[in-house]
Amino acid sequence: MKKVKATFIISGVVLIILGFFLFNIQKTRERVVDQRSRSTILAKNKPITQKVGAFLWLYAYPKGSSQNREYIKSQIDLAKKTNLNYVVLPVVFKSDYLNNGKFNYSEFDYAIKDAEKDRLKPIVVFSSDNPNDEKNYNSNANKTLNKYRKLIKATIIRYHNRHVIWQMWNEPNGLFWFNQSQDGNDPRLVKRWTSLGSTMFRWVRKYDPKSVFLGGALAGNYSDAHIAIKLALKNGLYKDSDAIANHPYLSKSLPDNGAPENLFNVNSRKLLTSLSDNSNVKKKLMKIPLVTTEFGYSLQQTHSGIWSEGDQANYIARSVFILDMMHQPIISLYSLVDEGNGDGQWGLYRGTSPHYIAKQSGQLLTQLLSNLNGYRFNKRITEKSNRDFVLEYVKKGQKDRFVCWTMDSNHSLQIADQNVMVSQTPQIVYFH
Template sequence: MQIKLRLMVALLGLLSVAATAAELPELIFPEGVGVNIHFVTEHTNDLDLIAAAGFKFVRMDFSWESTERKKGEYTWGDYEELTANLEKHGLRAIYILDYSNDLYEERVSSLHAITHEEQRGTASPQHPKSIAAYARWAAAAVEHFRGQHVIWEIWNEPNGYFWKPKPDVKQYLTLALAAAKAIRTQVPKAKIIGPATSGFDWPFMEEFLKSGVLEYLDAVSVHPYRDPGTPPETVTEDYKKLREMIGRLAPGGKKNLPIISGEWGYSSSTAGVLQEVQAQYLVRQQLVNMLNEVPLSIWYDWKNDGLDRGDNEHNFGTVTADLKPKPAYVAVKTLTHELSGYRILRRIEMDPKDYVLVCVNGSGGCKMVGWTTAKAHSVGVEMPFKSVHRITGMDGFGKGFTPKVKEGDLIFKVEQMPKYYAFE
């Protein structure tokens, strides 16, 4: 078993070269662990805590209207500051090329993307002049930040009311194609993703996949949100369906495009999940995404947007509005620490509700991480090596424990919060 394990580690190391060349993160923890933020300048304390938790990516709006206030004149200063601060903290950016600009489009009535209340706002680019202006701006932005290892996303949830006055797949595709072509012409090696749909909107996604835009993209991004009572593991079938669609509809050479989990979280509001469950789901989301070979997973959100426990949007954070760690913060920090440098080798076959993953690193080290979607119980798991000198355990919040062994099997108590086992 030990020889096989080392051979597999070597093979996976070779496969990682391709991922590095593409500048998408490898399937190694915590390289693809990310979080959504809502700030540009300052916020040093936030970035300190984000880096300390082991996050490696942040996702943030890259605002058209704030960077082009006069036609054809671009001001990048705030984003230069953010990009520099991210680099200092060992973080990379996904910048969302959004939204519209009233220099080019008129004001319209639409529904608010979150509250669904009527509002006035600038229409999304949907005329030749505004589409051309957006494409010029997007290409200029990517050119300006060339070499900064930014991943660029074309819009946010265009299948919802972030597209004004109402969702229109054909309008979005016209914009996405124009922008992607302009970016690729200006910066051929730019990293571009989309469409960042809200949920798995299959009709929207089918139109997107067969439009020809995949010719210019490096990955397909989606926001796999679930209802509070629906755990992260249910995403597996959706990923399978999306991969089948990509393979069927993508042009040659693009049929194996990676899938990016670009935004996904669970609110700990009174109508959401308990904070302890939010912590469980954050860790399991990252593990299940990695198990499904999703290299980049952005948790929504970094911090609570407000103080109202009854407001869904105020309670998605890993920390409170005043930066006090919630259980989710402690849990993700434990994950990134315990599995740093490790990738998932395989899932052990057992009850479908139980997840025990064998993880390895480049030095031949082995760990297991396990949990269940059912009630807590114990399972016997075969040792990864014939001779194990020492086993240590760590619970999901960083507290150590002594594992039990019976008749050569590890007695693995699986609970809804993942636990970690290290073998020497």
């Protein structure tokens, strides 16, 4: 009897150990799958057509109205037509969408479902639009932040496993942080929003581990936002992010009319790395993916300047290729349409839904992306002038294609054994 009992106990212990061992194997496999998914999203060498997106506003008309639903659907259809891969969808905690501490997700549910149908990948960014926020934040910042922490967490849980990419609160170093900008340079403010970012990162890991969290969502290029970025890095921005996102808008006062080639100087990884004195932080900044979730040029006067429709088209197209050269895995423009997005006329399309009309920028980007489907950036071909750009794009089983333009006046270059007249408008050259 004692032998039977001993055998039973030993068998039980063996089963427990075996079960624990198998459980660990399963968890390890899940972690590997999750990590592989995150790496795929942030792969720097993926095809350019898997990198590009645009911002879509969802709140132009009354909540739940047929007009607002048409507005949302028209934009999503247009994003697909433009050959985009990503759509930035803002969760804006507007006062008329909140009831007893809960957010009305009706419009957002509609947008997510429609994006899924068109195989577009949503990038979700958060902000609020409540006239009482500034007063409440000033009187009790923690209470205000706790309110929005609960709402953000609920949103992440609601849309987990829906191929959503999660982004930090929109431009926390600007007025979107409860109208508390102070140029984004107050150490107390920076500590609060980096703390929120760390919390969001943990929630994404816990509830949606196959997805990624884009930290920062910073207003401005690295040069313009350098003080806030220095403070954020000291508070661990680089640790609690899968990638660092920013909105590197350029001023017309920069060289060459604010052309996107300025990004090489004011938004380089080298510049970002220089904003920390810590050698370990510098090492991490050399590896962490960098992404752009807003960028554009306006046809109407803004704080950045005003550009012609032709310049807008050329600069937006060139910015996509430049950011691709800089190995950014996500390149999202602001905005897809003018309608509902203020007076800046940043959009690729004008008019009202569903009858949008492509500007030159919308036409050019659509044409370029459609002819580079599945192609990835390989290298820049050296030319006599560093103001001439010839980029080699490759695709397995296909002949290479070359994207070219110049920052100067029109002139001829030898590309793919052809004499090609290059201009400030990017074009694609094919091997015969």
